[in-house]
Amino acid sequence: xxxxxxxxxxxxxxxxxxxxxxxxxxxxxxxxxxxxxxxxxxxxxxxxxxxxxxxxxxxxxxxxxxxxxxxxxxxxxxxxxxxxxxxxxxxxxxxxxxxxxxxxxxxxxxxxxxxxxxxxxxxxxxxxxxxxxxxxxxxxxxxxxxxxxxxxxxxxxxxxxxxxxxxxxxxxxxxxxxxxxxxxxxxxxxxxxxxxxxxxxxxxxxxxxxxxxxxxxxxxxxxxxxxxxxxxxxxxxxxxxxxxxxxxxxxxxxxxxxxxxxxxxxxxxxxxxxxxxxxxxxxxxxxxxxxxxxxxxxxxxxxxxxxxxxxxxxxxxxxxxxxxxxxxxxxxxxxxxxxxxxxxxxxxxxxxxxxxxxxxxxxxxxxxxxxxxxxxxxxxxxxxxxxxxxxxxxx
Amino acid sequence: xxxxxxxxxxxxxxxxxxxxxxxxxxxxxxxxxxxxxxxxxxxxxxxxxxxxxxxxxxxxxxxxxxxxxxxxxxxxxxxxxxxxxxxxxxxxxxxxxxxxxxxxxxxxxxxxxxxxxxxxxxxxxxxxxxxxxxxxxxxxxxxxxxxxxxxxxxxxxxxxxxxxxxxxxxxxxxxxxxxxxxxxxxxxxxxxxxxxxxxxxxxxxxxxxxxxxxxxxxxxxxxxxxxxxxxxxxxxxxxxxxxxxxxxxxxxxxxxx
Numbered sequence: 001x002x003x004x005x006x007x008x009x010x011x012x013x014x015x016x017x018x019x020x021x022x023x024x025x026x027x028x029x030x031x032x033x034x035x036x037x038x039x040x041x042x043x044x045x046x047x048x049x050x051x052x053x054x055x056x057x058x059x060x061x062x063x064x065x066x067x068x069x070x071x072x073x074x075x076x077x078x079x080x081x082x083x084x085x086x087x088x089x090x091x092x093x094x095x096x097x098x099x100x101x102x103x104x105x106x107x108x109x110x111x112x113x114x115x116x117x118x119x120x121x122x123x124x125x126x127x128x129x130x131x132x133x134x135x136x137x138x139x140x141x142x143x144x145x146x147x148x149x150x151x152x153x154x155x156x157x158x159x160x161x162x163x164x165x166x167x168x169x170x171x172x173x174x175x176x177x178x179x180x181x182x183x184x185x186x187x188x189x190x191x192x193x194x195x196x197x198x199x200x201x202x203x204x205x206x207x208x209x210x211x212x213x214x215x216x217x218x219x220x221x222x223x224x225x226x227x228x229x230x231x232x233x234x235x236x237x238x239x240x241x242x243x244x245x246x247x248x249x250x251x252x253x254x255x256x257x258x259x260x261x262x263x264x265x266x267x268x269x270x271x272x273x274x275x276x277x278x279x280x281x282x283x284x285x286x287x288x289x290x291x292x293x294x295x296x297x298x299x300x301x302x303x304x305x306x307x308x309x310x311x312x313x314x315x316x317x318x319x320x321x322x323x324x325x326x327x328x329x330x331x332x333x334x335x336x337x338x339x340x341x342x343x344x345x346x347x348x349x350x351x352x353x354x355x356x357x358x359x360x361x362x363x364x365x366x367x368x369x370x371x372x373x374x375x376x377x378x379x380x381x382x383x384x385x386x387x388x389x390x391x392x393x394x395x
Numbered sequence: 396x397x398x399x400x401x402x403x404x405x406x407x408x409x410x411x412x413x414x415x416x417x418x419x420x421x422x423x424x425x426x427x428x429x430x431x432x433x434x435x436x437x438x439x440x441x442x443x444x445x446x447x448x449x450x451x452x453x454x455x456x457x458x459x460x461x462x463x464x465x466x467x468x469x470x471x472x473x474x475x476x477x478x479x480x481x482x483x484x485x486x487x488x489x490x491x492x493x494x495x496x497x498x499x500x501x502x503x504x505x506x507x508x509x510x511x512x513x514x515x516x517x518x519x520x521x522x523x524x525x526x527x528x529x530x531x532x533x534x535x536x537x538x539x540x541x542x543x544x545x546x547x548x549x550x551x552x553x554x555x556x557x558x559x560x561x562x563x564x565x566x567x568x569x570x571x572x573x574x575x576x577x578x579x580x581x582x583x584x585x586x587x588x589x590x591x592x593x594x595x596x597x598x599x600x601x602x603x604x605x606x607x608x609x610x611x612x613x614x615x616x617x618x619x620x621x622x623x624x625x626x627x628x629x630x631x632x633x634x635x636x637x638x639x640x641x642x643x644x645x646x647x648x649x650x651x652x
Contacts (some may be wrong), residue, residue: 015590073582
């Protein structure tokens with residue numbers, strides 16, 4: 001047994017009990033096998049050691065984020081906010097332990113006491129204040145749709161198309177929303193948008209740990225959907241998908257949600273979406289964690305790409321589907337800055353580029369943003385496209 | 396060393412869209428997030444650093460509505476020992492002078508060596524409470540403090556003035572310092588400290604608990620309005636050579652060259 005003097009924090013069952021109450025109940029299942037650590041994307045960042053296996057035990061001892069030393073505590077909180085919520089650990093865990101949920105319990109307490117990174121505080125504040133994490137004006141939310149004849153959602157329309165924040169405001173991401181409505185119009189789908197009445201789905205706020213504001217945003221969105229008579233929502237972002245599908249019902253939501261790849265795959269299979277033009281490119285598909293591992297949507301994006309004439313479909317060998325590696329943007333990661341050599345995105349981009357692809361196909365605005373931003377500083381001859389953009393180019 | 400830190404719960408408006416409410420005298424707050432005033436967080440951290448050096452007791456004090464308890468509890472979790480809320484609901488829109496008078500009435504009942512306040516509140520930006528409070532308490536003060544080097548009797552402080560000038564002062568304690576942001580790195584609260592803070596009592600002082608002198612109101616808010624736009628920003632788009640050509644055209648047109 002190790003010298004007890006090495007224990008720098010006191011054991012505190014009360015903290016354990018509170019964290020369990022806040023969602024960390026999985027801690028009791030852990031038997032410290034360590035599979036989570038090797039599955040974690042941080043494991044692949046060679047210079048960085050991320051002790052996933054410790055979080056359950058530390059929480060069970062009530063010894064998480066508990067150092068009384070200022071610098072040591074900063075390091076502990078940094079660890080809590082490094083988790084990108086990709087659930088690779090959960091996927092590999094023999095006991096089905098969700099470390100992201102364990103860490104989110106700690107985040108919730110820290111957020112209530114203003115003890116989390118300033119940049120994430122600002123993100124939460126902006127979503128609460130203007131409905132998007134960038135602090136952009138609400139009245140500009142539908143600017144992406146200008147000149148595209150996209151109607152406002154009205155009762156009786158089949159789908160509400162909900163692009164959410166990145167595709168609504170960020171110039172590169174707007175092209176996804178524009179391609180999506182182009183496809184929907186071509187297929188004569190009955191749809192509309194909420195336009196300036198749309199507000200962020202709030203998924204990232206919940207992952208950051210700002211539960212109270214998440215609840216406020218969620219209830220307000222549900223009310224807006226109900227008032228507008230929305231029954232089916234089509235989303236571009238897997239993050240909207242997962243929170244609408246798996247979390248909004250807890251707050252009384254009663255609507256169906258589909259990811260665009262599910263819907264487009266269905267339209268192709270039923271002959272309603274005809275992809276006429278060829279696309280002679282080598283395309284590697286990157287499974288976003290939230291669409292793949294979390295919601296098991298693996299086949300639809302592949303079905304779409306395999307239905308495009310000329311497209312040579314590539315996989316990242318050993319790291320596809322449930323073994324896909326996160327882009328690093330989840331659970332607030334999009335806003336956090338790490339040292340250049342410590343970024344998960346570099347690991348994933350290398351895997352994707354090593355396939356020799358011309359194009360990385362993505363189905364998540366976060367992944368697109370992370371890859372695009374990182375590629376700007378790399379001398380790489382590879383493009384990133386959302387699957388909607390590829391389809392739209394081939395119509 | 397016994398330290399009092401005066402803090403304020405304020406809406407976070409730096410990056411927010413702010414609009415005026417129906418009274419025309421305040422802002423709409425329902426979509427704003429509230430937190431401890433920024434420079435107050437630095438004042439609190441400076442107090443904790445002094446306590447680590449000299450031991451003693453930190454009391455945080457705030458004139459605020461019941462939700463101010465959340466902010467006081469954060470201060471307790473970050474190192475304060477006691478917290479007092481003076482019930483704002485007992486006073487009708489106090490101005491800066493009146494606020495300082497109310498704070499003084501409570502502070503004169505507490506032992507202290509140093510009072511620390513933030514140098515400015517981000518909501519009303521008055522910057523008056525700290526220095527007015529020092530005058531009312533008849534103790535020396537220094538505003539805009541960027542460095543504190545104290546012993547038990549005196550403190551040496553640096554004040555940041557215009558254009559990077561630093562003024563060095565040697566002040567006898569007890570004294571009041573208004574603290575600038577950037578003087579230190581405010582700390583996080585640990586989960587243990589958060590739990591400890593959750594159990595602490597926050598003393599609630601109503602008008603009936605305070606021995607008040609005649610309150611003087613020097614200023615009343617008559618109206619808030621958004622200033623009319625006097626200058627416009629034009630963002631040039633296009634390739635670097637296109638934007639450069641457009642810019643050159645504008646500069647020429649305005650007769651600037």
